[in-house]
Amino acid sequence: MLRVFVMASVLAVPVSAAAFTGNDLNKLCTKTDPVSRSACAAYIEGAADGIYNTIEAIGGTSGPQVGQYFCLPADVKPQVLTDAVRRYIADNPDKAGYNATTMVSLGLGKAFPCKAGS
Template sequence: MLRVLICASALAVPLSAAALTGVELNQLCTKTDVASRSTCTAYIQGAADGVFNTIDAIGGTTGPRVGQYFCLPASVRPQQLRDAVRRYIVENPQVSGYNASTAISLGLGKAFPCKSVSD
């Protein structure tokens, strides 16, 4: 009986996990406790890394490429990423229902656009 409960629990966990929306991410980021702010920043950094790595896998990230949403400067600080994403979500309420990683990509693209090759 214990095995059945353990197996049922293991199968149910992935079904109950859901990605954050833009509004949920913003709510997390507006909290003032250290754990929430750290989680917010880590989530944004992780999503940015994921998008960067996906772009790298499909054609590279050196210079602007088709589908490249943002180009982060080497000196960017984590709080700059967090602030850029929060600002974008607040200024563009239509993205509040989007998946958080989409809102992150759009927000970072607005704050850190890639320069064209001729720039």
């Protein structure tokens, strides 16, 4: 009986969680309540930081590296990051189903491309 219960529990759990997509991020970022606005900015800043740290781990960020998607100015404001990502999603609706972190990377890459020697 325990075996049947365990098997039924396993089958009731989804095989994989749904990914948080660029569309989902854009919906969150379009909301005007303070919690949603903060969550949007926090997601984008966190994703950008994670991408930066991954790049640093594979070779540094002293200039355009293999896999480096963006070079942010030191004084960039969270709203500027949010605007860049939302603009990219709006301009590329065919990619809005991509993972949200991928959309952050692509959006920031479009707005803040690395230049040789950056």
